Amino acid sequence: DGGITQSPKYLFRKEGQNVTLSCEQNLNHDAMYWYRQDPGQGLRLIYYSQIVNDFQKGDIAEGYSVSREKKESFPLTVTSAQKNPTAFYLCASSILGETQYFGPGTRLLVL
Amino acid sequence: GENVEQHPSTLSVQEGDSAVIKCTYSDSASNYFPWYKQELGKRPQLIIDIRSNVGEKKDQRIAVTLNKTAKHFSLHITETQPEDSAVYFCAASLYNNDMRFGAGTRLTVKP
Numbered sequence: 001d002g003g004i005t006q007s008p009k010y011l012f013r014k015e016g017q018n019v020t021l022s023c024e025q026n027l028n029h030d031a032m033y034w035y036r037q038d039p040g041q042g043l044r045l046i047y048y049s050q051i052v053n054d055f056q057k058g059d060i061a062e063g064y065s066v067s068r069e070k071k072e073s074f075p076l077t078v079t080s081a082q083k084n085p086t087a088f089y090l091c092a093s094s095i096l097g098e099t100q101y102f103g104p105g106t107r108l109l110v111l
Numbered sequence: 112g113e114n115v116e117q118h119p120s121t122l123s124v125q126e127g128d129s130a131v132i133k134c135t136y137s138d139s140a141s142n143y144f145p146w147y148k149q150e151l152g153k154r155p156q157l158i159i160d161i162r163s164n165v166g167e168k169k170d171q172r173i174a175v176t177l178n179k180t181a182k183h184f185s186l187h188i189t190e191t192q193p194e195d196s197a198v199y200f201c202a203a204s205l206y207n208n209d210m211r212f213g214a215g216t217r218l219t220v221k222p
Contacts, residue, residue, distance in 0.1 A: 033210075042117075042200055042212040043155070050208070058209070059112075090154060097206045099145060102154040 003027040006091050006103040013078065013085060014111050021076045021106045023091030032074035033092040033100060036060060043090060049074055050096060078108065086110050113138040115203050117213025124191050125221050132216045134201035135183040141203040144184050146175060149198045149215075158199075159186070191220045 004025040013019045023032065031050045035043040045058030049068040063082025068074055074093075078085045088107050092100040114137040124130050136144075142163040147155035161168045161175045161184065168175050172191075177184040184203075188195055198217050204210035 031208075035212075040215075042214045043202075045209065045211075048209070056209075097143075097208075099157055099160060100210065101157070102147075104154050 004091065004093050004101055004103040006089075006106050008106060009104070011106055011108045012111050013108060016080045018077055018079050019108070021078070021089055021091075021108070023074045023076065023093075023103055024072055025093040025103075026072060027093060027101070028071070029093035029101075030071070030096050031094045031100075032068070033094075034058075034064070034066065034074070034076045035090045035092065037088040037090060037105075046076065113141055113203055113205075113209070113211040115201060115211045115213045117201050117216060119216060120214065121217045121219070123219045123221065126191060126193060128191055130188045130191050130195070130218055130220075132186045132199055132201070132218070133183060134185070134203070134213050135181075136203040136211075137182070138203070138205070139179075139182060140205050143204050143206065143210075144175070144177060145202050145210075146186050147200045147202070149200065151197075155200060188218075191218075193220050193222050196220045 007022045033048040034046040037043050044060050047066045049055035065077045090105045091103040094100040117134045145160035148158045149155040159175050172189045174187045198215045200215050201213040202210050
């Protein structure tokens with residue numbers, strides 16, 4: 001999982017602001033995923049993409065948006081519609097049907 | 112959709128003892144069951160996985176068993192060491208898509 005990176009490590013959001021979290025992988029993986037992790041809880045799927053220019057909603061997609069214009073990149077935008085965005089955001093990638101490998105995460109805090 | 116329950120939520124053992132964490136899943140079609148270890152503030156790391164055509168898999172001190180009939184799978188760690196202390200997550204999915212995670216087990220190994 002050294003081939004999957006996320007930036008920034010910490011991100012601060014003001015009220016009403018949209019922010020974008022970056023996820024890049026050089027593993028040539030077709031599939032990419034975004035998860036949200038709240039303190040003391042498991043991972044919840046936000047969005048996933050199995051192929052360029054296509055993505056599906058997970059369990060908690062409301063207030064988030066994604067794009068998959070390149071195979072290597074799957075950015076996540078946390079919109080102002082997401083009223084409780086404070087969490088640890090994890091991106092993952094995989095070969096279709098194989099193990100998911102996680103990036104180091106972005107911790108989003110609200111000012 | 113799939114629902115994964117994980118027990119116990121916390122587990123404390125003495126160094127050298129065994130630890131067992133259990134998960135149940137709801138969708139009988141699920142065929143891929145990974146286990147991840149997450150240290151504080153870090154990314155989840157895959158430690159072992161099993162597919163539905165296998166009943167048991169072992170890797171040194173770690174083993175996973177799967178009972179498809181009962182729809183449950185378990186992680187077994189033998190000869191525990193302090194560095195095994197972490198949060199462990201189970202997950203279930205169909206062909207690694209739309210993966211669902213358990214809520215996690217915080218394992219503490221006391222020296």
